[in-house]
Amino acid sequence: MRKIKELRNWVEGYDEVEKAVEELQLAFDFFKEEVMTEEELDGAYEHALTLVEALEMKNMLSKEEDKMGAILKIVAGAGGTEAQDWAEMLFRMYQRWVERQGYKLEVTNYLDGDEAGIKSVTAQIQGEMAYGYLKSENGVHRLVRVSPFNAQGKRMTSFTSVFVTPLVDDSIEIEINPANLSWDTFRSSGAGGQNVNKVETGVRLHYKFKNPVTDQPDEIVIENTEGRSQSGNKDNAMRMLKSQLYELELEKRRAETAKIEAGKRKIEWGSQIRSYVFDDRRVKDHRTNYQTSNVNAVMDGDLDAFIKAYLMEFGGE
Numbered sequence: 001m002r003k004i005k006e007l008r009n010w011v012e013g014y015d016e017v018e019k020a021v022e023e024l025q026l027a028f029d030f031f032k033e034e035v036m037t038e039e040e041l042d043g044a045y046e047h048a049l050t051l052v053e054a055l056e057m058k059n060m061l062s063k064e065e066d067k068m069g070a071i072l073k074i075v076a077g078a079g080g081t082e083a084q085d086w087a088e089m090l091f092r093m094y095q096r097w098v099e100r101q102g103y104k105l106e107v108t109n110y111l112d113g114d115e116a117g118i119k120s121v122t123a124q125i126q127g128e129m130a131y132g133y134l135k136s137e138n139g140v141h142r143l144v145r146v147s148p149f150n151a152q153g154k155r156m157t158s159f160t161s162v163f164v165t166p167l168v169d170d171s172i173e174i175e176i177n178p179a180n181l182s183w184d185t186f187r188s189s190g191a192g193g194q195n196v197n198k199v200e201t202g203v204r205l206h207y208k209f210k211n212p213v214t215d216q217p218d219e220i221v222i223e224n225t226e227g228r229s230q231s232g233n234k235d236n237a238m239r240m241l242k243s244q245l246y247e248l249e250l251e252k253r254r255a256e257t258a259k260i261e262a263g264k265r266k267i268e269w270g271s272q273i274r275s276y277v278f279d280d281r282r283v284k285d286h287r288t289n290y291q292t293s294n295v296n297a298v299m300d301g302d303l304d305a306f307i308k309a310y311l312m313e314f315g316g317e
């Protein structure tokens with residue numbers, strides 16, 4: 001049924017584009033006969049162009065993992081309160097974007113900042129193509145502003161890392177060796193009701209394995225604290241472990257094709273991908289050079305133009 005739905009969406013998308021192009025041709029004929037104004041012709045052109053570009057962008061999301069949900073992790077960089085406040089602002093930005101898309105977001109781990117903001121947050125985002133869109137956000141986001149936490153009113157620069165992995169479902173088989181798996185339990189704090197303060201519902205998963213990318217021994221540690229039960233938190237932690245192992249396998253595949261793509265720029269974890277300069281009213285993506293002066297809209301979750309620019313340049317890879 002999922003495959004049928006996917007094919008139907010492609011057919012309907014093509015039919016919609018074909019109809020818009022035919023209407024544009026008709027509008028041009030009407031314009032030549034002076035039955036239609038130039039403004040109306042421009043409107044028909046913009047409509048057809050929007051539909052074509054939307055279908056082109058969807059074609060950039062044709063990989064297996066693109067269709068999945070996403071795990072979003074935000075970690076404040078060095079800089080104390082300023083960086084932690086920036087991490088919280090970014091999380092709010094993604095929450096607004098999720099709402100715009102009609103997706104569902106569930107926080108699985110949340111660590112408050114010392115004075116303000118957050119040190120880190122992990123969330124699951126469920127919705128068709130969530131990973132395909134959000135993979136463009138992988139990397140370091142840089143903020144430049146006059147800090148409200150600085151008594152001298154100095155201009156401060158902060159960095160926060162955003163990490164996005166596919167949220168695997170039951171259709172993806174990931175092999176996990178139980179002998180390499182261990183658990184810690186602890187009392188949760190925060191959401192989950194009074195029960196979390198009395199029972200050790202929080203879980204910490206440790207998984208030791210051979211990293212397929214580096215070919216070296218490695219360990220994944222995952223905390224899950226938001227659920228009301230220990231078993232529920234364990235199930236969620238296992239799902240997140242599978243997602244991270246799947247992402248490493250995808251990274252290995254990408255590395256194997258790196259020679260073919262040697263002439264193309266690649267986005268690596270830890271690179272600065274975007275700058276948000278509040279004083280100059282500018283947000284610029286350093287990979288595509290797309291920028292906008294509408295900082296408020298971006299911070300309210302209007303990321304579609306950045307995502308589109310990234311996918312149209314790099315999605316074909």
